[in-house]
């Protein structure tokens with residue numbers, strides 16, 4: 001079963017590090033940025049996981065301890081090239097957040113170093129994120145010249161309050177893992193070299209918990225997010241308008257040239 005999932009989803013590897021804990025390791029480009037096939041896989045895999053026997057918790061990690069710098073430059077170029085691609089990635093971006101949120105078993109993310117853009121969306125959509133104290137967490141969209149949409153407008157105000165959400169999103173201000181824990185954006189920040197062990201410990205505890213009661217508790221807690229779902233989809237649409245806009249051209253060029261954008 002896992003081998004067929006690996007064949008179906010390039011860039012994803014599956015393992016059972018403990019009974020009941022399904023580990024998904026994803027491998028992308030530099031800083032684990034997500035090329036189109038990986039972005040699609042991380043959005044779609046959740047439906048197939050429901051058919052895998054014995055999953056009691058999912059542990060999600062990026063290869064090499066880097067979680068992810070978000071959508072790859074190639075993915076963004078693809079979105080710029082046609083409305084068809086833009087719409088396809090729009091639905092993927094929605095499922096990248098809703099997949100882990102709606103998955104019936106608890107999901108734990110292990111973020112050692114970097115979570116930006118869609119990478120941060122994925123980490124925050126997990127039920128429990130364990131991050132390195134020095135990890136760099138950044139929404140990142142405004143630097144690119146598009147609106148901070150996807151997960152951020154749904155999750156940040158609920159997790160850290162509107163004032164801090166506006167400060168970090170409007171100024172595109174990064175957070176360390178330690179700051180993110182203090183603000184309540186993530187559950188746990190530990191030393192970088194302890195992130196995986198801690199995340200595995202949390203996932204193992206969850207896998208030993210009462211399966212049905214945990215699932216119902218997750219469902220009930222996520223009703224909070226579901227209340228805000230219309231905002232999420234509208235914000236995602238506003239973000240995606242920018243992927244074919246003028247400001248993105250400068251944002252993308254500046255990123256590639258490693259300089260500050262001049263908007």
Ligand SMILES: C/C=C/C(=O)SCCNC(=O)CCNC(=O)[C@H](O)C(C)(C)COP(=O)(O)OP(=O)(O)OC[C@H]1O[C@@H](n2cnc3c(N)ncnc32)[C@H](O)[C@@H]1OP(=O)(O)O
Pocket residue numbers: 029030031033034069070071072073074075089093114116117118119138140141144255256258
């Ligand atoms: C639907 C999708 C939505 C989205 O996810 S939109 C958001 C897309 N992601 C971004 O905008 C993030 C872009 N990257 C960054 O802002 C920075 O990077 C970081 C803050 C993540 C890290 O900064 P630093 O430590 O200074 O590293 P570095 O020199 O900028 O990057 C190291 C290497 O990684 C490559 N890289 C970084 N991000 C991406 C990416 N998103 N796609 C492809 N490659 C990427 C660079 O080019 C470079 O490569 P080389 O070593 O060859 O110079």
